[in-house]
Amino acid sequence: MTSTILDQLRGVASDLFNIPASQITAESSPQTIDAWDSTQHLNFVLALEEKFGLQLSPEEMEQMHNVGEAAKVIENKLQGSR
Amino acid sequence: MPILIQPYREEHESAVRDFNHRLQSGGADPDLVFFTFARPRFLPYSEGANLYQEYFVALENGVVRGGYALKRQNFFFCDGVVRNVGYYHHPLSEGIVNKAYASVGALLLKDAMNRSPLLYCLGMGGYDRPLPTMLIRLGWAHFAVPFYFNVVHPNVFFRELQALRTSTFRRGLLNLAAWSGTGWAGVKTIQGLRKLRAPKPGSFTSQRVEDFSDWADPLWEQARKEYAMTAVRDGQTLRTLYPGGDTHFTRLRVARGGRDIGWAVVGERRKDEKYGAMRVGSIVDCWAAPDNALPVVQAASAALVDQGVDLIVSNQSHPLWARALEHGGFLNAASNFIFAAGKNLTALLQPFSENQSRLHFTRADGDGLPRNF
Numbered sequence: 001m002t003s004t005i006l007d008q009l010r011g012v013a014s015d016l017f018n019i020p021a022s023q024i025t026a027e028s029s030p031q032t033i034d035a036w037d038s039t040q041h042l043n044f045v046l047a048l049e050e051k052f053g054l055q056l057s058p059e060e061m062e063q064m065h066n067v068g069e070a071a072k073v074i075e076n077k078l079q080g081s082r
Numbered sequence: 083m084p085i086l087i088q089p090y091r092e093e094h095e096s097a098v099r100d101f102n103h104r105l106q107s108g109g110a111d112p113d114l115v116f117f118t119f120a121r122p123r124f125l126p127y128s129e130g131a132n133l134y135q136e137y138f139v140a141l142e143n144g145v146v147r148g149g150y151a152l153k154r155q156n157f158f159f160c161d162g163v164v165r166n167v168g169y170y171h172h173p174l175s176e177g178i179v180n181k182a183y184a185s186v187g188a189l190l191l192k193d194a195m196n197r198s199p200l201l202y203c204l205g206m207g208g209y210d211r212p213l214p215t216m217l218i219r220l221g222w223a224h225f226a227v228p229f230y231f232n233v234v235h236p237n238v239f240f241r242e243l244q245a246l247r248t249s250t251f252r253r254g255l256l257n258l259a260a261w262s263g264t265g266w267a268g269v270k271t272i273q274g275l276r277k278l279r280a281p282k283p284g285s286f287t288s289q290r291v292e293d294f295s296d297w298a299d300p301l302w303e304q305a306r307k308e309y310a311m312t313a314v315r316d317g318q319t320l321r322t323l324y325p326g327g328d329t330h331f332t333r334l335r336v337a338r339g340g341r342d343i344g345w346a347v348v349g350e351r352r353k354d355e356k357y358g359a360m361r362v363g364s365i366v367d368c369w370a371a372p373d374n375a376l377p378v379v380q381a382a383s384a385a386l387v388d389q390g391v392d393l394i395v396s397n398q399s400h401p402l403w404a405r406a407l408e409h410g411g412f413l414n415a416a417s418n419f420i421f422a423a424g425k426n427l428t429a430l431l432q433p434f435s436e437n438q439s440r441l442h443f444t445r446a447d448g449d450g451l452p453r454n455f
Contacts, residue, residue: 038177039219042188046220055196058087058189 005078006071012047013067016040026068048074054081083143085186087193090120090137094146098139101146101176108179116149116174124452125153125322132156132166133322138193140175140186148175148186152194156319159430160310160437167427168198169447171205173213187216201424205448208418223428225438227397229417230407232383235392236260236269242358242392273411280376280409286338288381293326294333294345298369301342305371309400310431310440313447315369320345323367323446330455331366332389336374336381344370346382347446349455350391363391366455367446372402379403379410399443419448 006026013028014021017035030036036044045061048070054077064070090098095118102115122135133155140148150173157167175186195201204227206214218224233239240246240260247253259265298317306312313319324331324347331349335342347367354362363386370378386394396412397419398404408414421443423431431437445451 038185038188039216041185042192042216043220045192056192057196058193059084061189061192062084062185 005075006068008051009048009067009071009074012051013044016044016047024067026071027066029066044070052078054078085140085142085147085189087138087140087189090117090139090149092120094139094141095120097141097144097146098149101149101174104176105174105179110178114174114178116146116172117151122151133319138190140190147183148173148177148190150174150190150194152198154198156314158306158309158312158314160307160440161430162307164314165200165430166198167200167202168194170194170198170201170203171448178212187212191216191220195424199424200427200430202427203422204419204443206418206420206422209420214420214422217422220425222422222424223431223434223438224420224422225399226417227399227419227421227443228404228414229419230396230398230404230412230414232273232394232407232410232412233269233392234387234394236266237263238360238392239269240265242360244356244358272413276408276413277411283377283380284338286336286343286377286381288384289335289337290385291333291335294320294324297335297342298345301344301369305344305369308371308440309442310437312442315367323451328452330452332385334378334381334385336370336378338374338377343374344368344378346378346385348382348386348389350386350389351395351454354454357393360392361390363389363394364445364454365394365396366451367444368398368403372400372406375400375403375406376409379406379412383410397443397445397448399438399441401439403442403444419445 010021010024013024017033019033045056049056052074060073063073098116098118105114117137120137122137125133125135127134127136135151135153137151138149139146151171153169153171154166155169156164158164173187173190175190176183177186203213203217237260240256247256294317296317298320302316324333331347334346336344346365349364349366351362351364365382368378368382383394396407397417398407399421428434
């Protein structure tokens with residue numbers, strides 16, 4: 001995984017969950033971030049779609065159990081679209 | 083096991099029955115059941131149609147964990163373009179009885195957003211419900227579509243309206259209002275005063291028609307530009323929504339001086355415990371240039387009074403229709419009929435704060451058609 005994508009996701013998560021990016025790691029998840037519930041998860045996915053200009057399916061959304069996994073899904077999606 | 087969202091097919095019907103059983107066993111509201119049959123009875127898909135309904139189910143290894151309905155319909159927008167828009171309704175998630183499936187509601191909505199980028203919700207039962215709460219957190223634009231009612235028989239209204247009869251004291255007071263005649267006098271005075279302040283609509287005629295035919299098309303063409311967004315209501319669409327053989331609805335053609343000025347669809351609602359034994363009529367749908375809304379409202383009300391209803395209800399988003407209801411003697415009350423537009427749809431309606439008052443949404447665009455009739 002490129003660190004750039006992970007860094008960008010940390011930025012998105014930071015804005016959305018109102019937490020400093022420095023506190024967000026690849027392991028950050030709904031279990032470690034109080035504000036990350038199912039609705040915010042959808043908000044997170046919608047924000048990623050807008051940032052990366054792609055559309056994610058509900059199945060891909062479900063694979064995003066933490067920030068690192070979300071970055072992997074985005075990376076795979078971007079590679080697939082090239 | 084991942085959850086997959088797929089079109090609801092006949093082979094899923096038994097799994098849907100199991101899903102409904104789990105919801106009911108888990109203490110969900112009795113109304114919260116998903117559609118028993120995969121093929122919609124109202125507006126099933128047909129080749130080439132742009133007005134139809136589809137159902138989808140969330141499957142986990144063959145077990146249904148949720149589902150939703152999506153109605154597709156063409157809408158006319160203020161930029162003159164007709165676009166197909168999705169109406170997201172009846173979402174149900176196992177999350178309401180089992181927290182392990184709390185994410186299903188968001189997955190269902192995401193699936194609908196992917197299938198129909200222009201998406202809206204309407205109805206939903208009030209702002210305190212989970213769906214509008216979620217939509218607001220997602221940044222959807224929203225407002226409550228004003229609710230109006232006209233009490234035809236005040237004594238029955240005071241005796242039967244269960245929403246008001248919530249305590250022994252209130253029941254006593256309402257019984258007194260009903261039996262003493264004070265309730266009748268009060269309601270008739272307020273409604274009468276509203277009518278007195280109304281402009282005179284001039285003479286008009288109202289004719290019951292068996293079906294909508296080509297006469298509805300010029301009305302659609304003439305009035306559509308008055309609205310920032312409205313479901314297409316040409317003759318062909320109206321014949322699909324209110325087919326000639328459907329006796330649940332009365333179709334009214336309203337004219338002045340021999341020239342069509344509008345139409346209305348009215349019907350008596352099914353019994354609902356919140357209305358007790360009252361017969362409740364609804365102005366389901368209506369169309370006219372906003373300037374001609376009053377005669378259409380008056381024609382619709384008169385038709386329902388003729389049918390013997392005790393109460394008439396209507397939800398209208400456009401202020402000129404709302405004003406026509408007030409001029410027709412209707413009173414307004416808090417509305418639980420919420421309109422919410424997804425971000426892509428909202429982007430077409432900018433500035434939303436101005437354009438929201440030019441949207442034309444009625445009960446017919448919401449979740450009550452046809453199940454409430």
